[in-house]
Amino acid sequence: MKYYQDITLLPDADISLGFIWEKVYQQIHLMLVEHKNEAYVSDIGLSFPAYGDAAFPLGHQLRLFADNESQLADASVAQWLQRLRDYVHIKSIKPVPNGITEYACFSRCNPKSQQQRLKQLDRRVAHLSHKHGVDEHEMRSVLLTSVKKHSGRSQLPYIRVQSLSTPAEGQHRHQFMLFIQCDKSNSAPDGGNGFTCYGLSAKAKGKETFVPWF
Known part of the structure; x- marks a missing residue:
């Protein structure tokens, strides 16, 4: 990048x-869908420079990356965010600074539901109680407390996104929570499978796509 x-x-x-995040991200998603390449993936990746901010987990800034200046110019992000112009400040396209020493991979994460956690609990009780020398009833109680604590929620930042799939007649478009995970690396990983039309790393174990972190 x-x-x-x-x-x-x-x-x-x-x-x-x-x-504002919901409205901006929805427009960016539409933009990336419109400009997907021949492999039906995006050449433009996203970064959240203030990811993990104490005041708001995703921070207040979105960064777009591309290999070529023309890819960002052709996307015309200002045009896509025209109706939100009072709530965004869009800077000019710039070359990535030299001497980058850290990289980040932003990917979608699907947290487990409480029902999934309960099914997993049943499979783990006997194994863990034997492993730790604890009564099964006691181990179940400990694991159940953990499941209730999480309640299917994730500590990861998320954005509410509206699905672009065509709804059934009489139904509204589906909204869902897009949980975003960030992994860091001190070296530039080779390759990667590009980005989804959410601007996140395409899922492929060992072939995640990283962007410069600065």
Whole structure:
């Protein structure tokens, strides 16, 4: 990734940062779908420079990456965010700085539901109680407490996204929570399978796609 473009989100007293994220990300998703390549994946990847921010987990900035300046220019992000122009500040396309020493992989994560965790619990009780020399009833109680604590929720940042798939007649488009995971590396991993139309690393174990982190 040799070029990048920053988008800063600008909340105010009436519009929350979370609401702006939803609207901006939906438009970016539409843009990436429109500009997907011949392999039906995106040449543009996303980064969240303030990921993990204490005030808001995704921070207030979105960074677009591409190998070529023309890929970002042709995407015309300002046009896609035109109706949100009062709530975003879009900077010009710039070359990635030299001397990058850290890289990040942003990918979609699907947290387990409580039902899935309960099924897994039944399989683990006997094994773990034998392994740790603990009564099965006691081990089940410990694991059940953990399941209830998580309740199918993830500690990862997420954005509510509207599915682009065509809904059944009389139904509204499906909304879901897109959980975003970030993994770091001190070296530039080779290869990768590109990005999804959410701008995240395409899922492929050992072939994740990283972007410069700065």
